[in-house]
Amino acid sequence: MAKENAACVLLRLSQVEESKAAIGRSGAIPLLVCLLESGGFHAKKDASTTLYSLCMVKENKTRAVKAGIMKVLVELMADIESNIMDKSAYVVSVLVAVPEARAALVEERGMPVLVEIVEVGM
Template identity: 40%
Template structure:
């Protein structure tokens, strides 16, 4: 999708809200397509803020927290969207305010696919570099141990 199109689509007052509604109420295929569309639209910075304001974060974080037993590869795209949203203040705040997110990200560092681990470490980095409280929470959840392990056996991207 061309950047101009991302701006135009995201700027339409109901576009991102409709995708979030689909994410909340759609069947599994509709949710997957909504996540893919949000992922693409969120490459444009203004759309990240719109996605946060539309309620994307609680849906994605809730899905991750309740993801035990879900195939790891299905978590990669939602983590990718959260990774992008974590690059803006509004996104970091919304993600970090969810109870259980640090423990979930640490679990994904330990058990996720290589791509999921890359996204999880990037989200943790965004949260922790901008908040001492979040850094303490991550440390208490065991993030340091798993980040050290990524240095040894992770992908170049996760390092």
């Protein structure tokens, strides 16, 4: 429960523009990626929203890619049961602004997943 509460606090702090870079430098991004991968539904939801907000800052996009976020996001987008497919795609839409994220998306086989989402409209 403490992890979920901390993610919620980081979510609130990430809404303040001046905090985004500082949160990224603090080492929180790899931990949020881990929570996105293995947390419960609400933890994943808060982690994805926090990561979306933090990744408005370019250097945080790079940090997230280095932390392995694209693998996690592709898995969540491919899993209809995850119930955060749309939030995951939303985070991907912000990340692909940097070349590292685009390359990671292709490497993690994310393109067919995106095409399937568009095709099937999950």
